[in-house]
Amino acid sequence: MVKFSEALLDRTFAALADPTRRALLARLSAQHALSVSELAQPFEMSLPAVMKHLDVLSEAGLITRTKTGRTVACRLSAAPMEQALQWLSVYERFWNEQLDRLAAFVEEDVPCPADPVSRSSATSKPRPRKSSAPGPTRRKS
Known part of the structure; x- marks a missing residue:
């Protein structure tokens, strides 16, 4: 299994x-x-609000900034997104396997019973009674 830096993933997903x-x-991708x-x-x-957003993206490593004179240019840096994608692919494989198993189960040619009985109603028991009588009620003065 691939090791991931949790702090880097946290910053990437937060950004x-x-x-x-x-x-x-x-x-920036366009x-x-x-x-x-x-x-x-x-x-x-x-x-300034846009600059704060760019600071978050920069801290996550998603963009790089270069200053030429008074102009600051921003460029996309895809490496943190690639690591996030690798992390997500583990779960994608898991869910694909689970959904494939579910599809195979649903597609099985097993007939349904003619008169289905709910298992929960056959095994449920009535609630036990409370162990003590209700407490005294407050009188209105």
Whole structure:
């Protein structure tokens, strides 16, 4: 089994949890590199708010920033997403196997009984009585 850095996975998934950050990554995947102002253009939020989102993405390793003069360019860095995908693939295999087993079970040609009896009603017992009588009630003054 592949070993994963839990802290890195936590940061990656936390960064990907926000729809604005996912939209920023989508824009970066369509372009080679974009300046911060170009990235912020379609969003109805302040530039400092976009910068905070970029800080989270940068700390997770999902983007790299390079400064040329006064312009900061951002680029997508896919390595953390590849590690997250590897982590998810373990669970994908598990669920595919479980769903395949379920499909095989459902597709078995086993006839249903003509008069099905609920097993739970045949084995259920009445509730036991309470061990003591109810307590005194409060009088209204």
